Amino acid sequence: MGITIRDVAAKCGLSISTVSKVFNNYTDISEETRTLVLRTAQNIGYYPSSIASALKTNRSYNLGVLFQAESHSGVTHSFFSLVLDALKTTAEALGYDITFINHNIRNSMTYLEHCRYRNVDGIALVCANFYSPEVIELVESEIPCVIIDHIFEGKTCILSENFSDMQKLTQYAIECGHKKIAFVKGEQTSVTTARLSGFRETMQKNRLAVPNEYIIESRYDNPEEGVHAFKHLATLPDRPTCIIMPDDNTALGALQAAAEMQLRVPQDISICGYDGIRLGQLVRPRLTTIRQDTRTMGELAAEKLIKRIERISTCDEGVFYVPGQLIPGESVGALK
Amino acid sequence: MGITIRDVAAKCGLSISTVSKVFNNYTDISEETRTLVLRTAQNIGYYPSSIASALKTNRSYNLGVLFQAESHSGVTHSFFSLVLDALKTTAEALGYDITFINHNIRNSMTYLEHCRYRNVDGIALVCANFYSPEVIELVESEIPCVIIDHIFEGKTCILSENFSDMQKLTQYAIECGHKKIAFVKGEQTSVTTARLSGFRETMQKNRLAVPNEYIIESRYDNPEEGVHAFKHLATLPDRPTCIIMPDDNTALGALQAAAEMQLRVPQDISICGYDGIRLGQLVRPRLTTIRQDTRTMGELAAEKLIKRIERISTCDEGVFYVPGQLIPGESVGALK
DNA sequence: TATGTAAACTAAAACGATTTCGTCATATAT
DNA sequence: ATATATGACGAAATCGTTTTAGTTTACATA
Numbered sequence: 252m253g254i255t256i257r258d259v260a261a262k263c264g265l266s267i268s269t270v271s272k273v274f275n276n277y278t279d280i281s282e283e284t285r286t287l288v289l290r291t292a293q294n295i296g297y298y299p300s301s302i303a304s305a306l307k308t309n310r311s312y313n314l315g316v317l318f319q320a321e322s323h324s325g326v327t328h329s330f331f332s333l334v335l336d337a338l339k340t341t342a343e344a345l346g347y348d349i350t351f352i353n354h355n356i357r358n359s360m361t362y363l364e365h366c367r368y369r370n371v372d373g374i375a376l377v378c379a380n381f382y383s384p385e386v387i388e389l390v391e392s393e394i395p396c397v398i399i400d401h402i403f404e405g406k407t408c409i410l411s412e413n414f415s416d417m418q419k420l421t422q423y424a425i426e427c428g429h430k431k432i433a434f435v436k437g438e439q440t441s442v443t444t445a446r447l448s449g450f451r452e453t454m455q456k457n458r459l460a461v462p463n464e465y466i467i468e469s470r471y472d473n474p475e476e477g478v479h480a481f482k483h484l485a486t487l488p489d490r491p492t493c494i495i496m497p498d499d500n501t502a503l504g505a506l507q508a509a510a511e512m513q514l515r516v517p518q519d520i521s522i523c524g525y526d527g528i529r530l531g532q533l534v535r536p537r538l539t540t541i542r543q544d545t546r547t548m549g550e551l552a553a554e555k556l557i558k559r560i561e562r563i564s565t566c567d568e569g570v571f572y573v574p575g576q577l578i579p580g581e582s583v584g585a586l587k
Numbered sequence: 588m589g590i591t592i593r594d595v596a597a598k599c600g601l602s603i604s605t606v607s608k609v610f611n612n613y614t615d616i617s618e619e620t621r622t623l624v625l626r627t628a629q630n631i632g633y634y635p636s637s638i639a640s641a642l643k644t645n646r647s648y649n650l651g652v653l654f655q656a657e658s659h660s661g662v663t664h665s666f667f668s669l670v671l672d673a674l675k676t677t678a679e680a681l682g683y684d685i686t687f688i689n690h691n692i693r694n695s696m697t698y699l700e701h702c703r704y705r706n707v708d709g710i711a712l713v714c715a716n717f718y719s720p721e722v723i724e725l726v727e728s729e730i731p732c733v734i735i736d737h738i739f740e741g742k743t744c745i746l747s748e749n750f751s752d753m754q755k756l757t758q759y760a761i762e763c764g765h766k767k768i769a770f771v772k773g774e775q776t777s778v779t780t781a782r783l784s785g786f787r788e789t790m791q792k793n794r795l796a797v798p799n800e801y802i803i804e805s806r807y808d809n810p811e812e813g814v815h816a817f818k819h820l821a822t823l824p825d826r827p828t829c830i831i832m833p834d835d836n837t838a839l840g841a842l843q844a845a846a847e848m849q850l851r852v853p854q855d856i857s858i859c860g861y862d863g864i865r866l867g868q869l870v871r872p873r874l875t876t877i878r879q880d881t882r883t884m885g886e887l888a889a890e891k892l893i894k895r896i897e898r899i900s901t902c903d904e905g906v907f908y909v910p911g912q913l914i915p916g917e918s919v920g921a922l923k
Numbered sequence: 924t925a926t927g928t929a930a931a932c933t934a935a936a937a938c939g940a941t942t943t944c945g946t947c948a949t950a951t952a953t
Numbered sequence: 954a955t956a957t958a959t960g961a962c963g964a965a966a967t968c969g970t971t972t973t974a975g976t977t978t979a980c981a982t983a
Contacts, residue, residue, distance in 0.1 A: 253703065253969095255968090257969080267971095268935095271970065272971090272972090279931060296703075299970075300703070300968095301705055303968075303969035303970040304969080304971075305970090306636075306639055306938045307972085308938085343687075349687060351684065353679055360634065364634045367632075370638050474865070478869075503866070507870065533810045534843065535843060535847070601962080603941095605962060605963070607940065607942085608962090610940095611942090615962075617962090620962085635940070642967095642969065643940050643942085643967075644940085644942095
């Protein structure tokens with residue numbers, strides 16, 4: 252079928268060992284031979300097959316990525332997509348391709364089976380249900396892995412500084428004069444818990460009460476849920492003056508709901524987002540939000556994982572926090 | 588290292604040939620042996636390695652995907668991401684994984700080299716610069732390929748019905764009473780050309796003039812560009828009453844620009860989008876737009892490509908059009 | 924001249940599967 | 954009883970590389 256190392260060797264009058272060595276940067280090859288081989292390879296369109304090489308070396312230069320966007324939610328999950336993008340770019344620069352891990356393949360294998368099937372060198376959990384047995388089995392396997400936005404005991408984890416970032420955001424709202432601040436939670440995860448703690452602690456530090464009815468449950472990245480949550484809070488007998496939404500997409504929903512209810516933002520009510528998506532700075536009022544450093548998170552994840560795979564250093568385990576940035580925006584301000 | 592077919596064979600007291608045959612559904616295996624092998628494999632955690640299998644069969648069950656989102660534009664490219672998602676899901680259901688083709692790997696290989704390196708069975712061009720030599724080289728190689736949203740002579744192509752969809756959209760605007768309609772073009776591609784033709788033809792059919800200054804160039808999926816284009820058109824001495832934007836993201840920019848200019852939509856000016864992204868139906872006024880059937884496009888692409896790879900049928904070449912759907916929305920209406 | 928050394932190259936055994944022929948019972952047909 | 958067919962399994966070559974342990978040649982040294 253294709254052109255193999257054999258063809259190059261034949262054309263050069265060399266053994267396949269020599270050709271292989273050229274492509275693997277062995278030093279016991281003369282400069283002439285090296286250029287000859289490289290040139291001939293180029294000429295006849297040869298490129299070493301990663302498959303054969305992987306079989307021999309047991310290294311696929313492939314990273315498994317678990318990216319369980321609850322598909323077809325329609326909204327491309329802004330935060331995770333951006334992290335994934337950075338991770339992918341960094342991995343590629345280091346010579347690794349990405350394979351999405353799923354259980355759709357063939358006779359529906361498990362995540363771990365899929366990883367073994369594809370011989371991935373490592374796995375990145377970008378967006379997953381960390382409580383499902385299948386994911387746990389994967390994390391606890393012998394395959395090196397890195398986890399984004401969740402803490403797994405003893406594993407390499409990359410997280411936003413959710414706690415202190417939320418402190419910043421809450422403090423900002425308070426400094427804008429708000430005392431009655433509501434908090435809309437996303438799905439129950441360790442991230443949600445960290446953010447809620449940051450919120451609670453800051454409120455307490457400022458001696459501000461948080462009635463139970465000001466903490467409600469909703470979902471991440473679902474504008475419709477944002478509409479819903481906002482309307483619920485805005486029609487409370489004792490309406491909060493500021494609402495912290497789970498993220499920017501829900502905050503956009505909230506903004507919309509406010510408009511429908513003839514409430515001006517921020518004159519009548521303030522709204523905070525989280526994530527720092529682009530669109531949030533395009534709408535009016537611009538969202539007050541925390542911009543998560545998705546780029547750094549993705550890069551870090553790829554680097555740590557690959558270093559572990561290549562055993563370059565041993566200080567790549569543990570939890571790494573990436574700070575976010577407060578974007579003041581315009582959706583939080585003093586009451587009229 | 589890992590568990591191989593040898594381990595299963597040993598444990599079962601069978602030859603590796605027999606074990607292999609079980610996994611490949613050969614018929615000359617007794618039912619008892621089959622279940623024995625399967626059960627033992629399960630027990631010791633064996634899964635056949637795609638790498639070894641690929642080396643022997645020359646089939647990687649991997650599809651290369653060219654997805655050249657001009658990265659870091661920030662806006663995840665809604666249309667292409669959704670197509671990609673459908674393509675990926677369909678491919679996975681048929682037993683294929685996805686590998687992104689790029690030239691970042693190692694010593695920067697070309698797209699074609701990357702494909703050979705990974706032994707992909709076929710390639711899908713989802714989002715690419717079709718005029719670059721590298722892409723052309725790829726398309727003209729012997730690897731089966733399918734192209735989305737562009738026509739490549741003699742290749743399998745999947746496109747939206749841009750021409751007639753734009754006719755629908757334009758006709759709708761006209762029926763709302765508009766006579767002065769402007770058209771903002773995205774980057775110059777065959778898709779852009781088809782849409783512009785659909786627009787022009789419909790205008791002509793309705794005996795409506797299109798001044799040159801009503802056709803302007805902009806870019807796809809860039810809200811800021813949308814703001815820019817809108818402001819330009821809205822400050823024209825003879826301002827159009829309706830503006831057709833390249834897509835929903837730019838239309839959202841236009842909506843924002845209108846608000847800034849104190850123009851009510853659609854009372855003062857009408858705006859059309861294209862794509863049918865979710866957010867477009869969440870903002871007020873809801874966008875009048877064409878919803879492209881990304882799901883069908885992605886599915887079709889995967890199916891056609893895989894059928895070609897597996898040589899199931901021969902009628903998978905040529906151009907396939909997928910109709911879009913007019914979403915009336917609220918951003919187009921009669922003038923005040 | 925004999926010996927040691929270094930540079931440049933090669934032979935051949937893997938890696939983990941697939942697949943083509945065989946082989947060897949046993950069952951059926953003649 | 955002999956020939957043939959069938960069912961169930963195995964031997965071994967092979968896919969395209971990598972890598973170890975040579976081999977060969979040239980040259981320097983004793």
